[in-house]
Amino acid sequence: MRNLGIGIIGCGNISAAYLELAPLFNFLEVRAVADLDMQAAEARAQEFGVRAVAIDDLLAADDIEIIVNLTVPAAHFEVTKRILENGKHAYSEKPFVLTLKEGEELRQLAQSKGLRVGSAPDTFLGGAHQLARAAIDEGQVGKIIGGTCHVMSHGMEAWHPNPDFFFQPGGGPILDLGPYYLTNLVQLIGPVKSVTAMASTGFRTRTIGNGPREGEEVGVETPTNIHAILEFVSGALVTLGASWDVWDHRHANMELYGTTGSLFVPDPNFFGGEVCMTDATGETAEITERAHPFSVINTKDGSGLSRANYRCAGLADMASAIIQNVPHRCSLELATHVVEVMTAILNAAEQRRWIEVTTTCDRPDILTPKQAESLLR
Numbered sequence: 181m182r183n184l185g186i187g188i189i190g191c192g193n194i195s196a197a198y199l200e201l202a203p204l205f206n207f208l209e210v211r212a213v214a215d216l217d218m219q220a221a222e223a224r225a226q227e228f229g230v231r232a233v234a235i236d237d238l239l240a241a242d243d244i245e246i247i248v249n250l251t252v253p254a255a256h257f258e259v260t261k262r263i264l265e266n267g268k269h270a271y272s273e274k275p276f277v278l279t280l281k282e283g284e285e286l287r288q289l290a291q292s293k294g295l296r297v298g299s300a301p302d303t304f305l306g307g308a309h310q311l312a313r314a315a316i317d318e319g320q321v322g323k324i325i326g327g328t329c330h331v332m333s334h335g336m337e338a339w340h341p342n343p344d345f346f347f348q349p350g351g352g353p354i355l356d357l358g359p360y361y362l363t364n365l366v367q368l369i370g371p372v373k374s375v376t377a378m379a380s381t382g383f384r385t386r387t388i389g390n391g392p393r394e395g396e397e398v399g400v401e402t403p404t405n406i407h408a409i410l411e412f413v414s415g416a417l418v419t420l421g422a423s424w425d426v427w428d429h430r431h432a433n434m435e436l437y438g439t440t441g442s443l444f445v446p447d448p449n450f451f452g453g454e455v456c457m458t459d460a461t462g463e464t465a466e467i468t469e470r471a472h473p474f475s476v477i478n479t480k481d482g483s484g485l486s487r488a489n490y491r492c493a494g495l496a497d498m499a500s501a502i503i504q505n506v507p508h509r510c511s512l513e514l515a516t517h518v519v520e521v522m523t524a525i526l527n528a529a530e531q532r533r534w535i536e537v538t539t540t541c542d543r544p545d546i547l548t549p550k551q552a553e554s555l556l557r
Contacts, residue, residue: 183209184499185243187268189235189259190250191215191224193340194273197491198248199228205496206557207503214238239266246271246296246499253350257282260297264289269502271298271495274359276515278350279523280539283516290512296501298508299515302494304364305547306451307475311467312436312443313368313546320467321438321457324369327418330431331357331449335424337398339482341391344398346424352402353422354522357449361420361434362518364448368436370414371540372521377408379529382425408525413540420525452477452488472549473556496555497547509544517541 186208188195195213202210210228214235215221225232238244239262247263249256249272257277263270264286276299277283290297303309316324331353336343345351366372382405385397404424411417421431434445440460446453452475458464474493477486494510501508517539524535 181206182503183207184245184502185241186210186495187238187241187244187247188213188250189215189238189247189263191217191220192250195224195250196227197489198250199224199230201489201492202495204490204557205492205555207496207499207555208492211243212238212241239263239268245269245502246495248495249273252345253278253355254345254348257286260286261289264293264295264297267293267295269296269498271498271510272300272515274300274515275355275522276512276519278355278519280516280520283512283519287512287516296498296508297512298494298498298510299512300494300510301360301363301448302491302497302510303360303448303451304367304544305474305493305497305509305552306488306490307472307549307552308446308451308453308455309364309367309448310472310474310547310552311455312445315443315455315457315467316368316436316438317546320441321436321443321459322440324414324416324436324438326416327365327434327436328431329361329365329418329434330421330429331361331433332421332423332426332429332431334427335386335404337386338389341388341393343386343388347386347398347400347402347404349402352404352406352526353424354403354406354525358420358422358522358525359518360448361422362521363514364434364445365410365412365418366514366518366541367544368445369412369416370543371412371517372410372537373413374411374534374536375408375521375524375528376534377406377525377529378532379403379406379526381405403526403529406525406529408528410521450487451475451490451493473552474547493552493555500555507545509547511541511544513539513541514544
């Protein structure tokens with residue numbers, strides 16, 4: 181079993197999670213980090229025992245095979261393009277890119293060079309969501325014909341010290357949090373056929389509530405309250421509400437309605453959680469069989485809640501797939517389809533119409549407990 185040399189471009193908040201969790205997995209060895217701010221790179225390198233290098237040096241490094249793109253969303257396309265042009269496999273944080281055109285250009289470039297591209301989110305590989313997938317595949321609630329999803333809060337400005345990009349074009353709840361929900365929906369019930377939506381911006385400014393810029397106001401330049409309807413190729417219709425204009429709510433994160441029962445899926449932003457279902461009797465029960473290693477609690481989040489966090493699972497799966505020459509689950513095709521769905525939602529809201537989705541993708545293969553175990557050290 182060999183490990184692939186991993187480099188990281190972008191040493192902001194999210195890089196700590198990758199550097200902390202990568203050692204949990206086989207096939208990965210993070211060797212170097214880079215950032216436009218060399219001080220940020222050096223700080224991360226010292227914290228996690230890797231080397232800090234300039235971006236150009238990382239792109240040229242002989243011991244690096246996959247580069248993880250953790251830059252801000254507006255830079256994802258250009259940075260991933262440079263990674264591919266330098267002969268490295270690329271794995272990007274979400275959203276993969278900001279337009280379908282960008283995704284298609286990267287697909288063609290990767291194909292021409294024989295390189296892999298992967299993208300977060302990988303939370304759909306979590307034990308809870310793979311358990312939900314197994315229940316659907318086994319017909320435990322019949323054919324999925326409908327559903328609802330809600331991801332609602334009052335945004336990031338209360339806790340993030342530099343929340344500007346969340347409220348600029350390329351940000352907003354659809355492009356920032358939508359990837360978790362839409363990727364999970366696609367892995368559960370397949371690709372999207374068409375969308376419609378309405379959107380608004382509830383607050384024109386946001387006040388930073390944490391860090392050295394506390395009290396500074398940030399302008400809002402993108403919709404922050406979006407309500408969409410998704411038509412899936414399978415025929416299912418799902419309502420998606422995504423808002424940063426909500427102080428509190430009592431909607432469930434994700435519910436899927438089948439012909440013989442309903443399935444209640446936990447927050448796709450996390451790997452674990454309780455999966456429940458009900459049948460025609462109306463009795464709800466938790467699905468507990470098939471203990472999955474990516475459901476095991478291993479950390480506490482910023483609120484002190486116990487969580488299963490296996491970020492890097494998608495990266496490890498891609499590294500394993502490269503070694504074995506098999507498809508990886510967090511694929512470019514899946515990520516590009518989700519990008520088109522998200523941008524179609526925003527365009528449909530702006531134009532007040534239905535939009536047909538032009539891309540498609542296969543559902544990624546289910547990740548069984550045994551397969552997940554093989555990814556862990």
